[in-house]
Amino acid sequence: MPVRAVSLDLDDTLWPVLPALIEAEHCVDRWLRQHHPDVAHAWPIEAMRELREKIAREHTHLSHDFSEQRRLTIRHAFAACGIDDAPVDELWRIYFAARNNVELYPDTLPALERIAGHVPLVSISNGNADLEVIGLHHFFHTRLNASGVGVAKPHPHIFLAAAEALGVSPADMLHVGDDPLLDVMGAREAGMRTVWLNRTGERWSHGPAPDLEFPDMTSLADWIEASALTDG
Ligand SMILES: [Mg+2]
Known part of the structure; x- marks a missing residue:
């Protein structure tokens, strides 16, 4: 799918x-x-x-x-x-x-450009980063954070709010994050497909494995472009 x-x-x-x-x-x-x-x-x-x-x-x-x-x-x-x-x-x-004066990982900007060309993006954060201050807001259809939604990840509600904002079913969404509990287990609980962004090369040891695991955003962009091609 x-x-x-x-x-x-x-x-x-x-x-x-x-x-x-x-x-x-x-x-x-x-x-x-x-x-x-x-x-x-x-x-x-x-x-x-x-x-x-x-x-x-x-x-x-x-x-x-x-x-x-x-x-x-x-x-x-x-x-x-x-x-x-x-x-x-x-x-x-x-x-x-x-x-908000963050230094992006070197793969972030090129990958966002590629991914945003294929699918709408929504940010889901428990923190108080501001994508507008950081200068990445134009890549995102919707930006959600825990203080705005009223619950934090891994609560399913914040993931469901993202799906609702985009008008898609959670099952048609892919959630991507570095945190096994907050991102992978939370998004799975909400019915989304999951990507563990594992930049540090850890072994997965948190129950059922994520659907996908990538070492960086470049690999995620590669996967999304390849699946866009096979979906015709
Ligand atoms: Mg994180």
């Missing part, structure tokens, strides 16, 4: 996310040192990270909303230093800009 649409994970599928997240923490820290040295001293990067993890644990209703978790973290950090009107918006802007 032909693939009528493709949904794509973003972080660690189209770019490595960790360097951007680390740089974003450093940008926030530099700003705090300059403008609120007391807060910077009380909350060095590691302590701020632990605070965010604690807030995530204590606010499970925000598990789909990393952005709100970060805003809450800033408020808590400032309140602990006796400052009630934390510069949440300013710090969020700094974090968001750095978090």
